[in-house]
Amino acid sequence: MDIRQVGALTFQLDFSQPLYEQILEQIRSALAKGEIGLGEKIPSVREMAHALKINPNTVMRAYKELERDGLTEKRRGQGTFVTTSEERVKTFRAELVKEYIDDFLNKMESLGYSWEDIEGYMQERGSRRKGSDLT
Template sequence: MTHTFDTSKPIYRQLADQIYWRIIRGDLKAGEKLPSVRDIAIEFSVNPNTASRTYNEMERDGVVETKRGQGTFVTEDQTVLHQLREERKQVRMEEFVREMEAMGVSATDMIQGLKSYVDKEDKSQ
């Protein structure tokens, strides 16, 4: 599968974001082993050094832990995972609000539109 990367942001950061989304969605659970650096490099068509740097950065962020000879695992620290989710949620909300403001949509209209959308989604489920 070919992934398209944004040239304005380092690939290792974009790759980390993709893996973070997998964690937030629950595709990768607390304590679960991540794919090897080699497998990630192949999956995303990146250099293994880029995949390795991605894991190193994620470890610095505290989201993953490397166990010597075993691999890299999603942290079991629920506080870290909750913080990751909240940070990503905040980023998406900021992006949404900036785009709506650029379109001239007021805060009141954003809230009403969001409420209508959520209500409609709730009824369709």
């Protein structure tokens, strides 16, 4: 695992996994957590590629997908910026929640757990987390 800083963003890269997917997921995560503000400029493709020591085409692929998702927008002559739409980010966060929950439920069901089992474990874990002040 290689940790690299690019502007305000920190990337953890695993060179055994597709790099564009890692960049995409880590930028999405930073957006969802609010680590990158609405309308904020993100590093150029060249800046990002240089700082991460990877091919610019890899960064371009991730940036295109972010733009396709409506999470970023290109401004001619200025660069790439995070969307200014608070609604789009809220929608994206809601989509992430659904995706993570579905993944979790699918994994649990593949292990043979019923909804009642899953619900019981969730209540138990929730109680422990509340009791120990973990967030």
